[in-house]
Amino acid sequence: DAKTTQPPSMDCAEGRAANLPCNHSTISGNEYVYWYRQIHSQGPQYIIHGLKNNETNEMASLIITEDRKSSTLILPHATLRDTAVYYCIVSLLGYNQGGKLIFGQGTELSVKP
Amino acid sequence: DVKVTQSSRYLVKRTGEKVFLECVQDMDHENMFWYRQDPGLGLRLIYFSYDVKMKEKGDIPEGYSVSREKKERFSLILESASTNQTSMYLCASSPGGSSYNEQFFGPGTRLTVL
Numbered sequence: 001d002a003k004t005t006q007p008p009s010m011d012c013a014e015g016r017a018a019n020l021p022c023n024h025s026t027i028s029g030n031e032y033v034y035w036y037r038q039i040h041s042q043g044p045q046y047i048i049h050g051l052k053n054n055e056t057n058e059m060a061s062l063i064i065t066e067d068r069k070s071s072t073l074i075l076p077h078a079t080l081r082d083t084a085v086y087y088c089i090v091s092l093l094g095y096n097q098g099g100k101l102i103f104g105q106g107t108e109l110s111v112k113p
Numbered sequence: 114d115v116k117v118t119q120s121s122r123y124l125v126k127r128t129g130e131k132v133f134l135e136c137v138q139d140m141d142h143e144n145m146f147w148y149r150q151d152p153g154l155g156l157r158l159i160y161f162s163y164d165v166k167m168k169e170k171g172d173i174p175e176g177y178s179v180s181r182e183k184k185e186r187f188s189l190i191l192e193s194a195s196t197n198q199t200s201m202y203l204c205a206s207s208p209g210g211s212s213y214n215e216q217f218f219g220p221g222t223r224l225t226v227l
Binding site for chain 1: 117144155156158163203204205209210211212213214215216217218219220221
């Protein structure tokens with residue numbers, strides 16, 4: 001699986017948009033970009049995933065560059081409860097395709113009042 | 114909402130004991146997973162199961178076994194606990210097919226082996 005690179009930490013003011021970057025320059029054409037987050041003392045939580053089109057759900061938006069070598073997770077109005085470690089993962093889609101989540105070190109996002 | 118529950122939040126065991134960690138999901142998911150999480154090492158996959166009675170080794174299966182006798186329940190067994198198995202253990206489940214990687218995690222069990 002392709003590897004990802006994320007900044008180790010970021011700060012964001014409460015109520016502002018949080019933009020979390022991820023580089024995945026070796027991503028292959030059929031690998032998806034997944035985002036998870038882990039709030040302290042809890043299990044990871046799935047946020048969103050995409051292949052090449054931008055995606056949005058009730059939690060976040062995912063912007064993937066046209067060359068697919070990087071992406072950005074956007075939390076439009078960050079709250080204190082969004083303070084967590086955010087993981088960017090690239091993976092094939094399903095078990096039969098060899099899909100597998102490999103969690104790196106992620107980005108520790110601190111949302112400050 | 115999917116709910117994944119784990120039998121204990123905290124567990125303390127002695128070296129050499131047999132340890133059972135239980136995980137139950139209530140959304141009829143085909144896939145279930147066991148990970149361990151250690152500082153600096155991230156989450157590592159121990160075992161997963163894609164169907165009842167089916168299991169596959171993950172990246173670090175040594176010292177562990179699993180059991181899946183019912184679709185909703187996936188057990189992790191430490192046959193003879195050792196101190197290097199002190200860790201946070203996380204169970205997850207996901208639907209089949211293309212949603213395999215949309216995994217729902219339980220709250221974790223922090224196991225200490227003395």
